[in-house]
Each structure stands twice: as structure tokens, then as C-alpha cells.
Amino acid sequence: MTTERTHVIVGASLAGAKAAETLREEGFEGRIVLVGAEDERPYERPPLSKDYLRGEAGREKVYVHDEDFYAEHDIELRLGRTATGLDTANHELEVDTGERLRYDRLLLATGAQPRRLSIPGAGLDGVYYLRSVLDSDALRERLDRGGSVVVIGAGWIGAEVAASARQRGLDVTVVEPASVPLERVLGAEVGGIYRDLHTDHGVRMLMGTGVEAIEGGAAVERVRTGDGRELDCDFVVVGVGVEPRTGLAAQAGLAVGDGIQVDELLETSVPGVFAAGDVANARHPVLGERIRVEHWANALNQGPAAARNMLGKASAYDRLPYFFSDQYDVGMEYTGFARSWERVVFRGDPATREFVAFWLVEDRVVAGMNVNVWEVTDPIKRLIRERVPVDDRRLSDPDVPLDQLASRHASVST
Numbered sequence: 001m002t003t004e005r006t007h008v009i010v011g012a013s014l015a016g017a018k019a020a021e022t023l024r025e026e027g028f029e030g031r032i033v034l035v036g037a038e039d040e041r042p043y044e045r046p047p048l049s050k051d052y053l054r055g056e057a058g059r060e061k062v063y064v065h066d067e068d069f070y071a072e073h074d075i076e077l078r079l080g081r082t083a084t085g086l087d088t089a090n091h092e093l094e095v096d097t098g099e100r101l102r103y104d105r106l107l108l109a110t111g112a113q114p115r116r117l118s119i120p121g122a123g124l125d126g127v128y129y130l131r132s133v134l135d136s137d138a139l140r141e142r143l144d145r146g147g148s149v150v151v152i153g154a155g156w157i158g159a160e161v162a163a164s165a166r167q168r169g170l171d172v173t174v175v176e177p178a179s180v181p182l183e184r185v186l187g188a189e190v191g192g193i194y195r196d197l198h199t200d201h202g203v204r205m206l207m208g209t210g211v212e213a214i215e216g217g218a219a220v221e222r223v224r225t226g227d228g229r230e231l232d233c234d235f236v237v238v239g240v241g242v243e244p245r246t247g248l249a250a251q252a253g254l255a256v257g258d259g260i261q262v263d264e265l266l267e268t269s270v271p272g273v274f275a276a277g278d279v280a281n282a283r284h285p286v287l288g289e290r291i292r293v294e295h296w297a298n299a300l301n302q303g304p305a306a307a308r309n310m311l312g313k314a315s316a317y318d319r320l321p322y323f324f325s326d327q328y329d330v331g332m333e334y335t336g337f338a339r340s341w342e343r344v345v346f347r348g349d350p351a352t353r354e355f356v357a358f359w360l361v362e363d364r365v366v367a368g369m370n371v372n373v374w375e376v377t378d379p380i381k382r383l384i385r386e387r388v389p390v391d392d393r394r395l396s397d398p399d400v401p402l403d404q405l406a407s408r409h410a411s412v413s414t
Ligand SMILES: Cc1cc2nc3c(=O)[nH]c(=O)nc-3n(C[C@H](O)[C@H](O)[C@H](O)COP(=O)(O)OP(=O)(O)OC[C@H]3O[C@@H](n4cnc5c(N)ncnc54)[C@H](O)[C@@H]3O)c2cc1C
Pocket: 010, 011, 012, 013, 014, 015, 016, 035, 036, 037, 038, 044, 045, 046, 047, 048, 049, 081, 082, 083, 084, 109, 110, 111, 112, 113, 130, 131, 132, 157, 245, 248, 276, 277, 278, 279, 293, 294, 295, 296, 297, 299, 322, 323, 324, 325, 326
């Protein structure tokens, strides 16, 4: 009988792969098993709607680690394997091969999957979703053939796919029930800037209506909207959000609710079982509430944080949410978290697409977004994290350095 400790990670994507790397970095000498349902070694998804989708970047760009990394670090990478059962009482994970893996600590990094449409015609040929590199390959191949596409949903994925398709010269229509793209996160005012950006690039933006049906013989021929339009098209891309993959956790009796519920240490309701990345609904010590973040930086940092806690470091995960997006020649970074706010203050003219927007509650910044302005994330983080009171006039004045506004305190770690 072996006394070697075994840490098992389910989900071989960004959070899982970074967690495995961190276990070794932190000196764990036992067995590490990384189980992933996809056949591809861990990769990053952001390029899949951007340069990789447009054919401007190759496969090598997307991988989290070099091919040899896992063997070199004695990480057992089980690709094309799905974890099908979890017995927390006996510390056993069952894999679809029938193998039962005994673990000392377990990390669930099972991520999220696209929400599927359930309207008439949703199963026709020519309806695309985008989550995996294989999805991106299929969509890229379709973009290569040109034609017209209807993008259903103007969230981040829909907006980026619309931009990439337009950049590839396709005829693009976006249909979105909200009044502007990205409304849930950015609000009507800032979302309107993205509507105008797409319109200026020749995308038809049909806001305030949904899609009732996708029609065609064997394949997509048109889309019917709630406001009675019939939009002829060659194919459809659906980007209507994702849902966390909680099946394994729920079946094992872990606390689940909009993701796998974890505490500040990213530990689930069952001691010794952790969760990180898109699937984790974590108590956030700075924000004072539970949040589930579906973004790259969260997976990048939570995986390692969970790994350290698996080794008993007991360190709370308190980074502020951060994400980025690139559409056409407009890049942005968003820092913070705002379910609601009282007003938005701009530094710079939004019409120039070079500005910073701040979301405020009373005299505090709760989120900030820099658009084609760089190197300002640290002061924005400080403003939010340290709850520095701000004056709108100074906040909007580009001549007042953000560092100065946020300089009440020394620099912070996130
Ligand atoms: C097209 C696209 C573009 C994006 N662009 C951006 C961007 O610009 N900026 C940004 O901040 N974020 C972006 N994101 C979001 C970012 O990629 C995700 O937040 C990140 O991938 C989450 O990583 P994760 O490891 O938590 O989960 P995932 O990447 O979802 O990976 C989870 C993995 O677990 C596997 N798995 C699930 N269940 C099991 C099981 N039972 N057994 C074995 N394996 C299992 C899945 O197959 C998957 O490989 C984008 C996402 C997509 C899809």
C-alpha cells in the first residue's frame, strides 16, 4: 500500500492546468492527476473568438503549457476522460473508463458550457456555438466560406464573434433583446458605445428583440425575430451565455447554486474538495458577497490559489474581478464588480474610443473600464479596493493623474 499523497484535478483547462503547475511550484511531491474531457491539452479560450478565429494565430498560441510540461513535472494528464462520479466519503473519483482514483485533495475546475437555444430550428445545420477549440475551428472554416451570419446575443462572445466575422468581410446582423450590447455588465450608456462601434463597422444591430425561430429545410436559411422580421442568412452563431458545469458536484451532494459554492479559501461544503474558475461561486472578502466570475483572469489566478489552499496555506482569494475584450481596433480592460450603480463618470471623450469609464456608488468607484488607454488598471484597483472617496470633477479630468487620485495608500497586491 502506498502512502504517497494524491491530488486530483477535474477539468484540464486554464484553472486546472495552473493549479497543477502551482502544486509542483509549491513543493508538492505526491501524485498529481489532471483529468480532462477534451482531447486537447489545456488551452486558453480568449483567442478562439479573436485572432485564432480569424485565422491570424495558430494552435501553438492557445496552449497553457508546452507539450512536454506535464511529463516534465510528473503531472498525469488524462485527456479525453470524463469524471463521472464522486464519492466524497471514500475520497474517490470515478472516471468514464471505470477507473476509481483515490484522492487526498480534489479540485473541481469543470468550467462552464454554452447555454443552448430551445427555439424551433435550433437543431438545424448551420447553428454554431463557441466554447472549445474545435468549435472555433468549425466556425473559422465557416467564416472562410463567407456569406451572411446572424449572431444571436450581444454579450462578450456574440460581440467578439460579430467583430471577427465582420473583419473577415461577412455580412453580419446581431439580434439582442436588451437595448444595447453588453447591457447587463456595462449598462445602457456604455453599452451604447459598443453598439455604435459595431454599427460604424457595418454590422446591423437589431436591439430590443429576440429570435423566435430559426428556419430552413435541412440547414439554416433565415431567422425570425420577435418583432416580426425575417432575416435571411447562411448560418447562425449563438452567444446567449454560459452555465456552470455543476453536475458532478451536485450528484456528490456538494452545495451548489449558480456554480459550486465555495468559501474564501475556495473550499466547497465538503472539506478537502475545492473549486476554481468559471464553475466556482466564491465568497469574496472585499466585495462582501458571493460571486461567480466567467473570465480568464479569474481562472488564471483562482486555480493557483486553490492549489495553495489544497496544500494547507489557508489564504483567502480576494482579487478583484478583471477581464478584457478586443473588438476591431478597440481593446478594453474592466476591473471591479457592479451589480448596480448610481452614475457613470467618463475620463476622456467616449466618442474618440479612448477613455476610462467609472461606475460609482455615492463617492466610491465600484468598477472601472479603460478603453484603448493602458497602464491604469493598478490605480483603478486601488480606488475600488480601498474605497477611496473621489470627486467626480477630478475623476473626469485627464490632467489629474489617476495614481494621484488613488495615492492615499501604498500599492496593493491584486
Ligand atoms: C470564445 C471565448 C472567448 C473568451 N474571451 C475572453 C476574454 O476575452 N476575456 C476574458 O476575460 N475571458 C474570456 N473568455 C472566458 C475564459 O476563457 C474562461 O473564463 C476560462 O476559460 C475559464 O476557465 P476554466 O478553467 O474555469 O473553465 P473552462 O475553460 O470551461 O474549462 C473546463 C474544462 O473542464 C472540462 N470538464 C468539465 N467537466 C468535466 C468532467 N466531468 N470530467 C473531465 N473534464 C471535465 C471541460 O471539458 C473543460 O475542458 C472567453 C471564453 C470563450 C469561450
